[in-house]
Structures are given as C-alpha cells and as structure tokens.
Amino acid sequence: MLDALAFTSPSVAVSTAFGLTDELLDRHPVLRLLPHALRDSTRREGRLCACESGDNLFATSPVVGFMLSGTLATFDDRGLACVSLLGPGATFGWETAFAPASGGRRLALLDSCWIETPVRGLRDAMGAAWLEHVFARHALDRIQRLQADSACHAVHPVTRRAANLIRRLYQAAGPDVRTTQSAIAEAMGVQRTSVNAAVKALERAGAVSLRRGRIQILCHERLAGAACGC
Template sequence: MPADSAATPSPSIPLNGRARAHIGDHPVYRALPPDTRRRLLAEGTEIELRSDAPQPLDRDHLWFVLSGVLGAFPADSEVCVAQVVSGAVYGWEHALGFSGSAAQVRPVLDVRVFRVPATAAREALGYDWLARFVALQAVQRLTFLEQEAACNASHRVSERLAKWLLRLHLGGNGAPLRLNQAQLAAMLGVQRTSINAAARSLQAMGGVRFTRGKASILDVPKLTAGSCRCGATH
C-alpha cells in the first residue's frame, strides 16, 4: 500500500452500535509527536485476532491494542499472569531489538490491533526514547506482578474472579466475554469447583450472569463491590 493512502485513516465503521476502535483514537499513539505518528501509520496495519483460535503474537512487531484483551501465559501454562488491555501496547522490547519475556501473548477476548514492524517502530520512535521507556515499564511491570502475587495469596477466589471480569470488561472496550468457567479456572490457576462456587456467589449478587461459554456483566458497581480491586486504576 502506498504511504499516501496508508496515511489516510479509514472512517470508523459502526460495530454493534459502537464505533470501531481505530489507531487514531489510541491514547499512546495520540501522545506521540506528529512525525512519529505519520511514520507508524504508513508502516502499520490494522488486523483482528479471534480468541476462539488464539495464536501467539509474534515478536517481530509492536502491537497497539485497539479493542479486546491480550493475555500473557508462561510457557506450557494456561495461567494468565498479565493482561494487555485496549489502549495499551505490547512488544516495546521487540522494537528495541530484544525478544522480551518468554511468556506467550495471545488473545483472551477478540482483539483489534494495529501492528507495526519492529524495525520500522525503532526507526520512528528512536532507540534512546525506546530504551528509557522500556526501563520505566519494567519497574511498573514488577510492581504489578508484586501486587498480583499478594492478591493470589491473600484474596478469595470470588474476589479475584470479580477483579478479573471487571478488568476484561472495562479493559476490553466492549468486546464480548466469551469465556467459560473452565477457561476462567485455568487462567486464574484455581480448581474448577472453586470457580463454580465463586461464579454462583457473584451471580447471586446480581453483578454478572454466566451462560454457556459466556459471561455477561450486568452491574459494574455490584461486581466492583464483590471484587478485591487489586490493581484497579478507576
């Protein structure tokens, strides 16, 4: 695609009553200088990835999440140790020329992403800027993982499940939560029976309804009341 046409954003297309998320609306992209934005736009592509056939994201790109949620899974594990929500970016290390963490990153919910080849991102953003940014992010990631470890050790499964559902709902930019209880148990690293009990408890509070293979958020304040709110930013 010639750079001229790539530099012209396509119009937002209504999707289930919502405007489709677009790279022009991504908060990290919008915070970049105009020249950098133009270069990224000329080199990048918007694509959709489905959660029912999740493929790990490659390490050759920088990925801007426009909608949906990605999860990070340590090798040979179904436990999801971190999420990359809409409005965030995955793969800063790739742009810097490193492969980053060994964890696989793949869609937890259907995602729409804007991906830029790592080498093009490095040229557009500059090595020094990237190096400072990755160092800052490493500290933030460590803090997050410390909080999550404390949460896993000390909070009830129902509180953690509520926290998770809120994180996916609020961070997914409206993407449907097509997750069954077996998948939720695996991702939280708990027994299926514990998730069943936690799901019943949250459902009884009126915050969420579980139907076959799907969780529907009915009432955010009620779900928040049942959550431990670890790591919440709102």
C-alpha cells in the same frame, strides 16, 4: 491470529489493513501522542489485527502492539503463568527491540483488536536511546503490576479474584462479556471448578447471569462489591 509480536495460530482469523489512517491511530492514547516520525512509520508499516475470544497467540517476529479493544492475557515464556492483562489503551512488545521474540503466549479473553507495527520502523524513526527509555518505563510498570498481583494472590481467595477479573473484562467489553470460565481459569492459574463456583456465587447474588460462552453483567455495583479491587 496475530499479536503485537506478530503472533500466529492455525485457528486465528486475522484482519489486516496496511496504510492506517490518522483516525484509526487516534483511537489509541499512546499512538495519539507519538512523535510525528513514529506516527508516519506506523501509518505506513502498521496493520490492524483482530482475534476472537479463546484464541491463543504465539510470537513469530518483533513488533509493538497497541490495544484498541478486548483483553489479552500475557503468559510467561513457558506459557504457564499469566503475568499481565492487556486491555484497551495498553501497549506491548517493546522488549523485542532488544531481544528476539521469545515465543511467549497470549490468550484472548475477549474478542480483541489491536494495531501492530514492526520494531525496526520505530528504531529507524527515533533511535535506540528513545526505545530504551520507553522500554524502561514499560518494564517498571510491568514489575509494579506483578508485585500487586502477587500480593493479591497471597491475600485474596479465588472468589474475590474471579469477580475482580470479570469486573475488569466488563470495563473493557461492557455488560455482555463474551468469554468462558475455562479462559478465566487459565488466566488466573486455577481450576475451572473454582471459577465455576465463584461465578455461580455471583449469579446467586444477582451480579451476573451465565450464558453459553458469555457472562452477562446484571449489576455492576454487586460485582464490584464482590471483587477484591486490586
């Protein structure tokens, strides 16, 4: 398994492809708009990585990642609290341009695919000042997201938060959400029994149907109505 910080795990199946094509780079909104020097660097040194739902990722080297599909839950340095969700179009790893990889953990909530490229190539192509600007914007977005999540946790019950997370996974994966209640509970920082109660309520409401290792979305409108919407 790999993550945008070159995450590895003994249980991970990783697909890598060196010499990326413009067609592949254009699948990500940020890569599509990068300066030519950065696209050239990513095309030469980047690689395509993939992992399965439930895989854990641990940092080993400084790289920047660009999510193409799926969803990864990012945890704090101690691996205890989820601090962000990375879905299609997200980027991560910019901070490794200024500090060593901390060994933080990411949990795949869905089968996921992303492009990663070494930070050194971006630094060499654009310079430290450009990276500092990008990192500052990335850090501000992350702080705002943490503030919103903290407010959500304080105000909304687990049932509405669980419905909201499943709704976000639906947006990333479509109606067949290949994930587990254990992974959802871990990302939310709650007991699996609490998530099970919430999902059962959604099933009774006709919003979802439970399958082994997956949640089938039957009615997005009912799911959205049960979610907090944060």
